[in-house]
Amino acid sequence: MESIIQGKAFVLGRNIDTDQIIPAEHLVYSLSDPEEVKLYGKYALSGVPPAQSGLPLGNIPFVREGSFTSDYTIIIAGQNFGCGSSREHAPFALQVAGVKAIIAESYARIFYRNCVDGGFVIPYETAARLAETVKTGDELKIDIKANTVENLTSKETYELNALGDVFRIVEAGGIFAYARKENLMAQS
């Protein structure tokens, strides 16, 4: 597992539900066929209303027309990110698009579990209201050991909440890898 995640920020508001992360009509593609998997990247965050997409300006597409991955690798969001439908296609779509980490004020439970147990992206929480200070396109650097994020564009550094118990699952790369390591699988 890398110790630094660096990349461009894509900023969203609060209550971004999983229908906005990957609209239901796209849930029919295979999650294992490499060609079809790319479509999850293409349509990641395509359900976000344009005015709320890429704050503070808005009207910034997360994935450029004709592309299957995004230029943005860190999502910044407000409260309750990933609420709504339990579809694991949501964190998967973000991963396929190239996202490495999300920093939100809070998460809905199922989405948070899916991020961690599926090993898709790292869901960081922070008390800092980054969605109000970070701008889409800012260059961010997350220090995984120190639990901090530095905005290289504005030269500000913020604390992230420690991942706590789930760090070991994140570090292992998901619940299966973790369970094997800890000998928790009854059948293997």
Added chain:
Amino acid sequence: MEQTITQKILARAANRKFVNAGENVWLNVDVLLTHDVCGPPTFDIFNQEFGEGARVWDPEKVVVLPDHYIFTANEHAHRNIDLLRKFAKEQDLPNYYDVGTDRYRGVCHVALAEEGFNLPGTVLFGTDSHTCTSGAFGMFGSGIGNTDAAFILGTGKLWEKVPESMLFTFDGEMPEYLSAKDLILQILGDIGTDGATYRAMEFNGEAIHSLPMEERMTLTNMAIEGGGMNGIIAVDEITEAFVKSKTSKPYEIFTSDPGAAYFSKTRYNAAELEPVVAKPHSPDNRATVQSMKGTKITKSYIGSCTGGKLADFKLAAKILSGQKVSVPTNIVPATVKVARDLETELYNGKSLKSIFEDAGCSIALPSCAACLGGPSDTVGRSVDCDVVVSTTNRNFPGRMGSKKAEVYLASPLTAAASAITGKLTDPRNYL
């Protein structure tokens, strides 16, 4: 140590006497539910992680109910059904309800109850956020993703954080102009869409225990719209009568101890509440129907796991009997059984089906349909700038199809009254 009903059920599943809110425990799962959208990727992960030839932990405990994308020409959707069929055959799953056969049931959360899978005291996980619906039966039900479901498929186990509980008590009699939808939208307006995140939402009080099971399922169904891990209602005579009419399997009844610790306790007097809607674009964006009256709508939609049960249609028929709708109105029964019941259930001597047909509604085949938009040929899918009044459970942007559409969540009574006038309308005008 005194515990809530949720703690007691989780303690049983963890082979413990007590569990504390906040601790992570490994649970033995009683039933795993999946459907056509999340089943195929779950089975993929299972095969990948446990190896080809691996067997599920207990075929009797795996329930596969295709319901999301059923009546569509979308080939990818058909492929998903084929994948379910293949896995069910390979694993000899007795509880697979195949599409296009007389075993097809419809919306999974309603079918679980009809088929006797909801047993008090048990632990259900499902690859659908509305798995919390089953909590109406004094059991634990919660939604999970595909990876967690695949883990259960192979091991029968899952870790979960024991939730704190929030208690919502509804005192007094339930007025005839309210449905359970009004009660839960009231709560959501008070706590917000993340007000119950990682917590249990427990419902009690005279008004709750006067409700039929289907109405209770509307309450617990929408616990997830407050972020809740589960919604739960203790067992009473109505629950036991329902369960016994569906199955002879044994079950265990748990109740909250009087001194159990709660995160919060909120009381409502049912008689003081009013019909409400959730305005676009969030289930917590509550307003009274009265304050929104006259808002023009282009469509009315009565269906889904939360609003397409027989009890919902009985309420809608009370309003629509002898009336004509003035906007396109979709009646979408949740299950095949509900669809059949529309033909036999009478109101004022007429079947509900003929009441809806005479009123000018169109009746669709049972499935999740446009609740979550779905493929482009889905019945009732919102288009362009539609303004929909809907008995479904979620109205985030684009949920019913069009990103530009606006969805007002409402009770079946309000959706029916609004269908008549073409504007948001208080059902008391027709009662």
